[in-house]
Amino acid sequence: MKKALHTMFLTVGGIVLLIVIGVVVWVGIIAFNFFKGPPAVVPESAFPEATVRATAQAIADGNSGKAIEQVAEAGLIDYIGPENDTLLLVAVMGNDEHAVKKLLELGTNPNIPEGRSPLAIAAGSADIEIIRALLSAGADPDGLVDSESGLWRAALGNRRDIVDLFLENGATIDLPNSNGETPLIVAAQVSHYELSTHLLERGASPFSHDSTGKTAEFWASRKVLQPGTEEYRNREQLLQLLQQKGFPSPAPTDDEVLEAKAAGNWPPQ
Numbered sequence: 001m002k003k004a005l006h007t008m009f010l011t012v013g014g015i016v017l018l019i020v021i022g023v024v025v026w027v028g029i030i031a032f033n034f035f036k037g038p039p040a041v042v043p044e045s046a047f048p049e050a051t052v053r054a055t056a057q058a059i060a061d062g063n064s065g066k067a068i069e070q071v072a073e074a075g076l077i078d079y080i081g082p083e084n085d086t087l088l089l090v091a092v093m094g095n096d097e098h099a100v101k102k103l104l105e106l107g108t109n110p111n112i113p114e115g116r117s118p119l120a121i122a123a124g125s126a127d128i129e130i131i132r133a134l135l136s137a138g139a140d141p142d143g144l145v146d147s148e149s150g151l152w153r154a155a156l157g158n159r160r161d162i163v164d165l166f167l168e169n170g171a172t173i174d175l176p177n178s179n180g181e182t183p184l185i186v187a188a189q190v191s192h193y194e195l196s197t198h199l200l201e202r203g204a205s206p207f208s209h210d211s212t213g214k215t216a217e218f219w220a221s222r223k224v225l226q227p228g229t230e231e232y233r234n235r236e237q238l239l240q241l242l243q244q245k246g247f248p249s250p251a252p253t254d255d256e257v258l259e260a261k262a263a264g265n266w267p268p269q
Helices: 002-036 050-060 067-073 087-093 097-105 118-125 128-136 150-156 160-168 183-189 193-201 216-222 230-244 254-262
Strands: none
Touching: 050 067, 050 087, 067 097, 087 097, 087 118, 097 128, 118 128, 118 150, 128 160, 150 160, 150 183, 160 193, 183 193, 183 216, 193 216, 193 230, 216 230
């Protein structure tokens, strides 16, 4: 009798446990879908053409399937919307490797729209395989978005792997943004000292400066760091390499850099 009761309790306990687990999983799924929010809706203003908009929506939903093939057959694969959007940009910004590769396979132009380089946008957030695919398809390694090259954005994000990929594919190492900041300068500005050193080793100019005369040395030297820390050691290594490559010591102020440039004495001989 006792054995039977014991077995019954174990069975009931097991059923209860399974029910509890099921409820927890169900609640988790509901919560995930709630916080994830509804799927993005591609607005008509972005793609007034219905076929293109449907394809953009399919890409945004992660279910492009035959839609990309259909839009290619219709000759609309490079359609540019009134807000300067393309299907390739939708795929890149959604980090959808499959859609990016399918669009490229079917002949989409990787260098449009002008001023919104899909490659430069990808460098800021997309997986490296998407960047490789774009480069292999002929994307301009110096393409810009908001005056920033892909290499510049990779330096800002401390992505050494992407920095090297751009350099291996012919990117201009000292290409500045509209403020005159090169990849080296922005890396030093946001304290990516190891990457800054790597850029110098790959050929970045230690003398590059922004529109106000600020250099990589300026940004690296101004931050107060605790001696003995890894960040401090990385910063010191960067400053030493700058001097080895000819950056003057003591370092000039930003105004002195601009004055020397105006007088034809920058970079120093």
